[in-house]
Amino acid sequence: MKKLPARELGVGLVLFVLVLAVQLANPAFLRPENVRDLLIQCAPFAIMACGMTFVIILGEIDISVGSMAGLLAAALGTWASPSHGGRPLLDCVFGVLFLGLALGLVNGLLVVFARVPSIVATLGMLTVLRGVTELVLHGEWVTDLPPFIRQLGIGVSGGVPNPVLVALLVVAVSITLASLTPWGRRVYAIGSNPEAAKVRGLPVKQVKLAAFALMGLLTGVAVLVSAPQLSVVESGYGTGWELFVVTCVVVGGVSITGGRGSLWGVLLGVALLSIIRTALIFLRLGDQASYWERAIQGVLILTAVLGDRVSARRRAEVGA
Amino acid sequence: MKALVPALLAAALLVVGCGPTSDGTKTASGTGAPTAGKKFKVYLLPKQKGVPYFTSCAEGAEDAAKELGDIELTYDGPTDGKPEAAAEMIEKWVLKGADVIAVSCNDPQVLGPVLKKARDQGVKVITWDADASQDSRELFVNQATPQQIGYGLVDAMAKDLGGAEPTGQVAIVTARLTAANQNEWMVHMKERLKKYPKMQLVDVKPSNEDQKLAFEVSRDLMKAYPDLKGIFGISSVAFPGAAEAVKQAGKSGKVLVTGLATPNDMRSYVKDGTVKSVLLWNTKDLGFLTIEVAEAVAKGALKPNAPYFMSHRGEKKMQGDNVLLGDPIVFTKDNIDQFNF
Amino acid sequence: MKAFLGRFRQEAVLLVLLAAFVAVAWRLDPTFLTPKVQGTLVKLVLELAVIALPVTLIVITGGIDLSVGASMSLAAVAFGLAAERGTPWPLAAVCALVAGALAGMLNGWIVSRARIHPLIVTLATMSAYFGLAEGISRARPISGFDPAFQSLVAGPLMFFVLALAAAGAALWLSRTVKGQAVFAIGLNEKAARFSAIDVDKIKFWLYTLAGTAAAVAAVSYAARRNTVKADIGHGMELDVVTAIVLGGTSITGGRGTIGGSLLGILIVHEVRQFVSWHWERDEINLIVIGGLLILALVANSAFGKKTDSA
Structure with a gap:
């Protein structure tokens, strides 16, 4: 990774100002236990955002992840719960990972071999998978997740909550993958100029297929650490996550047309978007402020995106 | 492509050729009084x-x-x-x-x-x-009418808080802010809260029918309002989400949770004392x-x-x-x- | 014939699809196809169709507008708040149109001036507009509009507006220089800029138009249901994109027709209503609609490959 590019500065700045303002208003905000909870809150989105970053750098997008998470959670629930499948831990974990991988592959195949634009293929999958989830659960929710599954979400290993540990691992692997491996370089090369990449003989199809499969796999990982945090697996699990994750990635400075962006920026994006809601609660504005919550969120996202662009222009002018 | 259009048309004709099935011939008139049988x-x-x-x-x-x-x-x-x-x-x-x-x-x-x-x-x-x-x-x-539900929730919380004059900060985690039923219940809840002047409603937060969100919002509420004594979870996912937050914060029994839910959804929380009573028919x-x-x-x-x-x-x-x-x-x-x- | 099919390939496929659908529907449940049923159901899709017109143009330029549902909510709330204060309905409708147009203008301005990708811009404004609608209305419903307004707008007026707008959009797109410029932008924006097309201006007005169309839809909804709330446009954006893409407009820009979008809307609408009519299980509908979208595009790209190389 090069030095933190100025591209991420806009997001970093908004994040910093927000945290500072809330901390001044309510000193409880940066207490260790709240920081810990915030990290747990970010973990599943950080995991999925890693996968999404590769997909978007390749110039593609995956908006099926919300429904995919819903189906994977339903699968985890029905396999694990004693009143349904009653399967052991490893069966469930590998089952979810494998199913995630398979669903990701389906997306990839649709995009790469059936040549359906990714936004459309995954939009279709978003709808289909939510329907399948409803059919799988047929109006019942899973309410008896066994303790060994719950442990994945609420357990602590070596003083670090499991979701955070897994997220750190995923982030470390992803950053290595992006900056130190040939595969990572190919992702950037293909994303910034697909035609040139083809001419140079890069395996465009394989790389894209792998990126979608990775996205599916990581959605599985995210579900494994997030669904067990809660006691109930419902059919609406993961609704809206697709837009949240995409927003995190683009706010983090990844170019939606591909080729540019870094995982560091994406992590800042995840942090900013996850913190906004908590920050608003800590400001203790009372119930009337709740009605403006979404507007504030929207304006902050817009500021981060615009700020990035304005600073980029200034840099360009200075450089010229 | 050239072959596709005629092929599909032929297929369509084939289906039509079979004509409507017998169960499809029902008419749309349901207005007449039905006869016996x-x-x-x-x-x-x-x-x-x-x-x-x-x-x-x-x-x-x-x-x-x-x-x-x-x-x-x-x-x-x-x-x-x-x-x-x-x-x-x-x-x-x-x-x-x-x-x-x-x-x-x-x-x-x-x-x-x-x-x-x-x-x-x-x-x-x-x-x-x-x-x-x-x-x-x-x-x-x-x-139950919205009034009974609203009053019932507040009364249950008051009873669980105990004492002649139930005291403490409470918060509501609702469904979406636009949810008509929940909004009506909240009107009655706020009305009933006047009966308990020392119960203070500090915040109303939406959970957008997302259990994870309900969980996180409840957790944040407990930290932002350290004296919080009760959370109303007034949708089917807000209730278990809020209860899970209280349980994980180790505040079972100290922060009370109440709401409407089926017994199956709340069984574990009632058994471990996070939730004292669930109201439902x-x-x-x-x-x-x-x-x-x-x-x-x-x-x-x-x-x-x-x-x-x-x-x-x-x-x-x-x-x-x-x-x-x-x-x-x-x-x-x-x-x-x-x-x- | 070949040239005709080449140009209207997607429309031809859609028409065949529609014919096949009619055949299946007639076989399974002919009541569904009676004028009475269809007449009632078609009213439910007018708003989607009105929004789809300008969004089709935007998608042809290679852009997208995910904020149309939110703009619709915002405009609806503006209408409601104005009507609630006793404003006569035509004036309240103007308020809604202004609110929608402003929402669209902001999108257009950011997209064309700051040159940020429309997906990002409208993703952000979607949440801002929904939030604004929730905030100014306190998320409460506003109901009880002028009965004259209801019977006029929810009745013939909306059909008329849609027909006029659709015809206008189709003619503009195929017969005018500006319309051709829309395709040029979608095929190659840089080249379009070099050939002295005012890309920024066209984009700005297309997004403004989308916001305005969302407002028209909002007024129509208000008349039809006699109530508005900040969540009425929820999910509209994805429905619109689904129908447009099914209608043969390329999501990457450069290709598409108004007729195709209207056919796409009609097919999604008919299939959705029929599944719900005949099988009465809402969850199946999700699978059918999503599956239809994927299959149509897989088929399109499979056949497209053949005709391209031919």
Whole structure:
């Protein structure tokens, strides 16, 4: 990774100002236990955002992840719960990972071999998978997740909550993958100029297929650490996550047309978007402020995106 | 491509050639009074399909349809809970020749006019679970009014907090901010809170029907308001989400959680003491009674202001145009294992 | 014939699809096809169709507008608040149109001036507009509009507006220089800029138009249901994109027709209503609609490959 590019500065700045303002208003905000909870809150989105970053750098997008998470959670629930499948831990974990991988592959195949634009293929999958989830659960929710599954979400290993540990691992692997491996370089090369990449003989199809499969796999990982945090697996699990994750990635400075962006920026994006809601609660504005919550969120996202662009222009002018 | 169009056309013609199947020739007229031996077409609309609460209501309804024998029951509703989608379904059912439509009204503003139109076309309309305006339906199968629910929630919290004058900060985690039912309950909750001047409502947060969000919001509320004494989780996912947050924060018994939910969803929290009491009625009985009332209305056997309604499950009180299900059940540690829904 | 099919390939496929659908529907449940049923159901899709017109143009330029549902909510709330204060309905409708147009203008301005990708811009404004609608209305419903307004707008007026707008959009797109410029932008924006097309101006007005169309839809909804709330446009954006893409407009820009979008809307609408009519299980609908979208595009790209190389 090069030095933190100025591209991420806009997001970093908004994040910093927000945290500072809330901390001044309510000193409880940066207490260790709240920081810990915030990290747990970010973990599943950080995991999925890693996968999404590769997909978007390749110039593609995956908006099926919300429904995919819903189906994977339903699968985890029905396999694990004693009143349904009653399967052991490893069966469930590998089952979810494998199913995630398979669903990701389906997306990839649709995009790469059936040549359906990714936004459309995954939009279709978003709808289909939510329907399948409803059919799988047929109006019942899973309410008896066994303790060994719950442990994945609420357990602590070596003083670090499991979701955070897994997220750190995923982030470390992803950053290595992006900056130190040939595969990572190919992702950037293909994303910034697909035609040139083809001419140079890069395996465009394989790389894209792998990126979608990775996205599916990581959605599985995210579900494994997030669904067990809660006691109930419902059919609406993961609704809206697709837009949240995409927003995190683009706010983090990844170019939606591909080729540019870094995982560091994406992590800042995840942090900013996850913190906004908590920050608003800590400001203790009372119930009337709740009605403006979404507007504030929207304006902050817009500021981060615009700020990035304005600073980029200034840099360009200075450089010229 | 050239081959595709004729091929598809040929296939289409083939299908058409077979002509309509016999079960497809039903006409859309449902307005005439059904003769004996004919089955009544009854449509049961939940606020949202795919939610355990309504699924168990539907089970009760199916039992009733079997027991009565003259009911052709259809249970369907929007899986996303959108009132507009519900309105479209009702309009379709009218066209399909429904005899009775039983509606759990997600949004009286949107569904009210649609129901009135249905009645104008001769369809009998009853409401169940959540009422619409009085002129848009014939009868309401009443398990609890919004006022009873709102007051009941606040009173339960007051009782759980204890003392002659229940004291402490409380917060509400609702569904979406635009959810009509929850908003109505909140009006009554705020009204009832005036009776307990030392219970202070500090915040109302939406959970957007997302259990993870309800969980995180509740956790943040406890930290932002360290003196918080109670959380109302007033949607089917807000309640377990809030309870889980309290439990994980190690505040079971110190921060009280209350709300409406099925016993199955809340069993573990009631057993470990995070939740002292869950207020709900028997959902299967509610579904059962709704179908019985639908049958009676279709036959013209039940009018408003009747003294009582004779159900297979015993005599039910009437109050004007409301058929009362009876008192809600309070599920506690001691009795929750007797219920499975 | 070949040239005709080449140009209207997607429309031809859609028409065949529609014919097949009619055949299946007639076989399974002919009541569904009676004028009475269709007449009632078609009213439910007018708003989606009105929004789809300008969004089709935007998608042809290679852009997208995910904020149309939110703009619709915002405009609806503006209408409601104005009507609630006793404003006569034509003036309240103007308020709604202004609110929608402003929402669209902001999108257009950011997209064309700051040159940020429209997906990002409208993703952000979607949440801002929904939030604004929730905030100014306190998320409460506003109901009870002028009965004259209801019967006029929800009745013939909306059909008229849609027909006029659709015809206008189709003619503009195929017969005018500006319309051709829309395709040029979608095929190659840089080249379009070099050939002295005012790309920024066209984009700005297309997004403004989308916001305005969302407002028209909002007013129509208000008339049809006699109530508005901040969540009425929820999910509209994805429905619109689904229908447009099914209608043969390329999501990457450069290709598409108004007729195709209208056919796409009609097919999604008919299939959705029929599944719900015949099988009465809402969850199946999700699978059918999503599956239809994927299959149509897989088929399109499979056949497209053949005709391209031919």
